[in-house]
Amino acid sequence: MATAVAEEIKPNSTKEKILTAAIELMAEGGYTGASMRKIARKVGIRESAIYNHFRNKDEIFQTIMKNLFSNPFEDFFIKRPIEEYAIKGKAYLLEYAATIKLLTFDSKNEKFFRIILAELMHNQQVRELFMQYFYQENIKKLSNAFFIMMQHNLIRSADPILMAQEFFAPLFYYRLQVLLMHIDNKPTTALSTIFEKHVDFFWESVATQESF
Amino acid sequence: MATAVAEEIKPNSTKEKILTAAIELMAEGGYTGASMRKIARKVGIRESAIYNHFRNKDEIFQTIMKNLFSNPFEDFFIKRPIEEYAIKGKAYLLEYAATIKLLTFDSKNEKFFRIILAELMHNQQVRELFMQYFYQENIKKLSNAFFIMMQHNLIRSADPILMAQEFFAPLFYYRLQVLLMHIDNKPTTALSTIFEKHVDFFWESVATQESF
DNA sequence: GTCTATAGAGAGATAGAC
DNA sequence: GTCTATCTCTCTATAGAC
Numbered sequence: 001m002a003t004a005v006a007e008e009i010k011p012n013s014t015k016e017k018i019l020t021a022a023i024e025l026m027a028e029g030g031y032t033g034a035s036m037r038k039i040a041r042k043v044g045i046r047e048s049a050i051y052n053h054f055r056n057k058d059e060i061f062q063t064i065m066k067n068l069f070s071n072p073f074e075d076f077f078i079k080r081p082i083e084e085y086a087i088k089g090k091a092y093l094l095e096y097a098a099t100i101k102l103l104t105f106d107s108k109n110e111k112f113f114r115i116i117l118a119e120l121m122h123n124q125q126v127r128e129l130f131m132q133y134f135y136q137e138n139i140k141k142l143s144n145a146f147f148i149m150m151q152h153n154l155i156r157s158a159d160p161i162l163m164a165q166e167f168f169a170p171l172f173y174y175r176l177q178v179l180l181m182h183i184d185n186k187p188t189t190a191l192s193t194i195f196e197k198h199v200d201f202f203w204e205s206v207a208t209q210e211s212f
Numbered sequence: 213m214a215t216a217v218a219e220e221i222k223p224n225s226t227k228e229k230i231l232t233a234a235i236e237l238m239a240e241g242g243y244t245g246a247s248m249r250k251i252a253r254k255v256g257i258r259e260s261a262i263y264n265h266f267r268n269k270d271e272i273f274q275t276i277m278k279n280l281f282s283n284p285f286e287d288f289f290i291k292r293p294i295e296e297y298a299i300k301g302k303a304y305l306l307e308y309a310a311t312i313k314l315l316t317f318d319s320k321n322e323k324f325f326r327i328i329l330a331e332l333m334h335n336q337q338v339r340e341l342f343m344q345y346f347y348q349e350n351i352k353k354l355s356n357a358f359f360i361m362m363q364h365n366l367i368r369s370a371d372p373i374l375m376a377q378e379f380f381a382p383l384f385y386y387r388l389q390v391l392l393m394h395i396d397n398k399p400t401t402a403l404s405t406i407f408e409k410h411v412d413f414f415w416e417s418v419a420t421q422e423s424f
Numbered sequence: 425g426t427c428t429a430t431a432g433a434g435a436g437a438t439a440g441a442c
Numbered sequence: 443g444t445c446t447a448t449c450t451c452t453c454t455a456t457a458g459a460c
Contacts, residue, residue: 014425030333032244035453048456049426057454118333120392121326122242127392135389158413165406166382166413173381177347180332180339194377201370201378205417226443247435260438261444269436 009067015053017043019067022060027111030118031061068112069129086145089154089211090203094196096142097171101195104175113179134172139164155206163206170198221279227265229255231279234272239323242330243273280324281341294353298360301367301423302415306408308354309383313407316387325391346384351376367418375418382410 009016021042025034036057040047054060085092103109119126142164149155155163174194181188221228233254237246248269252259266272297304315321331338354376361367367375386406393400 032453033334036455037453045425046427047454048428051455052425114333117329121330121395122245124396127396131392156416158416159409162406162409162413165385166410169385170378170381172385173377180343183333184336184339194374197371197374198378201374202417204368204370244435248437249435257443258445259436260446263437264443 014043014045018050018053018060019064023064023111023115026064026118027114030115031122064115065129068115069133082141082144083148086148087152087154089149090199090207092145093167093199093203097195097199100171100175104178110179110182113175138168142168153208154211156208167202171195174198226255226257230262230265230272231276235276235323235327238276238330239326242327243334276327277341280327281345294356295360298357299364299366301361302411302419304357305379305411305415309407309411312383312387316390322391322394325387350380354380365420366423368420379414383407386410
């Protein structure tokens with residue numbers, strides 16, 4: 001989760017190489033797809049050597065989760081002061097969507113998203129993180145922003161939480177679509193401007209006459 | 213896919229029992245989670261006996277996919293004549309959302325959705341079916357409907373495909389949310405009316421003055 | 425910290441008796 | 443059509459030498 005503190009891991013250490021290899025393999029084949037054998041082979045050591053750095057396979061997975069969920073980029077995103085930005089109205093939403101777009105097309109974040117989705121049906125802990133991160137945190141932040149926009153009469157009044165979900169859901173949907181295309185090496189040109197188009201459409205849907 | 217013809221399988225036959233057991237186990241643990249050993253144990257036969265009914269494990273999976281994607285309920289849904297219904301405007305969308313809601317809370321369809329999601333990152337064939345079914349088919353149908361609604365001036369004019377995606381994405385998002393809650397035995401009361409609320413919100417977003 | 429060697433479990437699949 | 447027996451593979455993990 002976003003509050004988790006990333007473990008200190010020395011660059012270029014065997015431990016770091018193991019993690020990098022594991023992330024790569026788990027993005028491709030999930031938890032079970034990344035066997036200790038494959039990880040070891042990818043790093044260039046024997047399987048038994050891994051156990052000098054991690055107690056077991058699960059500890060590797062835990063470390064990856066911790067580090068991925070405390071990505072500084074995402075932290076920055078989460079911690080922006082909503083109150084000042086929300087009154088910008090559409091500009092705020094555009095910035096929000098642009099950040100999701102960046103995450104979507106960023107290689108490291110794509111791997112992260114892929115691992116999460118690969119394990120979503122298999123691992124309760126992943127589901128908890130997923131719900132907290134992709135639902136609660138984002139929805140909470142967005143609904144606050146929409147509430148402020150309503151107060152300033154920038155948008156029509158409605159349930160802020162519903163509005164937040166309605167705004168967020170397509171972003172999630174488009175991110176998934178991009179991921180699926182990338183996995184099968186299909187072009188995503190048709191999706192290159194969809195995040196902006198979503199904001200345009202949404203703003204047209206909620207903006208009051210005076211703010212439009 | 214929706215056009216696939218479901219294989220004839222005699223009720224109460226061993227073959228049918230194998231499939232039922234496999235669906236159950238795959239919904240819980242995906243393809244790898246449903247081992248031939250576990251399937252055999254659940255049916256009450258030996259593993260080797262399964263091979264009298266299916267060439268291998270993959271053939272079991274293929275049969276399940278074929279049958280799930282040719283669900284008569286879904287077929288009915290797909291094959292409704294859009295032209296006549298679309299002019300009903302909001303009523304059409306409500307009916308559409310109600311159908312998704314039914315699928316969401318139907319036990320068999322939930323298992324189907326769960327298997328699909330569990331294998332989405334692991335199996336290209338599943339991704340193809342997913343894209344075709346959850347994206348192309350639904351978006352195509354919806355964009356046709358929106359196009360008709362625009363022609364009748366029921367809704368504001370916009371890109372029908374974008375509008376279809378914007379309408380569909382939240383439904384997908386809410387369906388996923390319900391599934392995740394169900395997996396961990398959490399209550400879905402907060403989500404019981406979200407499908408209707410989505411249509412309300414959406415209609416308010418696109419309806420023209422005269423149709424509202 | 426890395427190696428060899430090995431244990432022990434579970435997987436998919438086949439041969440052949442009945 | 444089901445059974446027992448077995449093969450072969452892959453997996454996680456540990457013991458102990460260097």
